[in-house]
Amino acid sequence: MMKMQHTFIALTIANLALLLFVVAQQVSSANAQRELPVLRGRALEIVDSEGRVRASISILPPGPSQGGAEMSETVLFRLITERGRPTVKIGSSEPHSGLSFAGPTNTKDTYVVLEAKGTTTSLKLRAEDGREQVLRP
Numbered sequence: 001m002m003k004m005q006h007t008f009i010a011l012t013i014a015n016l017a018l019l020l021f022v023v024a025q026q027v028s029s030a031n032a033q034r035e036l037p038v039l040r041g042r043a044l045e046i047v048d049s050e051g052r053v054r055a056s057i058s059i060l061p062p063g064p065s066q067g068g069a070e071m072s073e074t075v076l077f078r079l080i081t082e083r084g085r086p087t088v089k090i091g092s093s094e095p096h097s098g099l100s101f102a103g104p105t106n107t108k109d110t111y112v113v114l115e116a117k118g119t120t121t122s123l124k125l126r127a128e129d130g131r132e133q134v135l136r137p
Contacts, residue, residue, distance in 0.1 A: 054080050
């Protein structure tokens with residue numbers, strides 16, 4: 001009978017030690033999770049339920065632009081319509097940054113561009129019928 005009591009006491013102490021160990025692990029794990037994780041990568045794309053890219057953030061390498069001028073490395077954020085047209089763009093590079101809004105899918109010359117280049121700034125407004133206004137300080 002006495003042997004059985006010692007066994008129960010030993011098991012109770014072992015269970016209590018195990019419980020304390022598990023609780024300590026949970027507390028330290030909860031403390032470690034207070035810091036939010038960082039998402040890191042070279043680009044980010046957000047897609048809709050049909051798999052179409054609707055927003056993206058990417059880094060464009062330096063190189064020639066469409067007009068032939070040399071471009072610096074640029075970070076570009078795009079918001080894209082369901083038809084695939086990037087209608088909002090925010091770009092940033094060392095010498096130049098800007099924000100543009102394009103018209104709907106069936107337009108090609110309707111846009112607004114807000115730009116800071118070097119020490120100058122401008123706001124360009126253009127309508128599909130060709131009317132254009134550029135504001136500079």
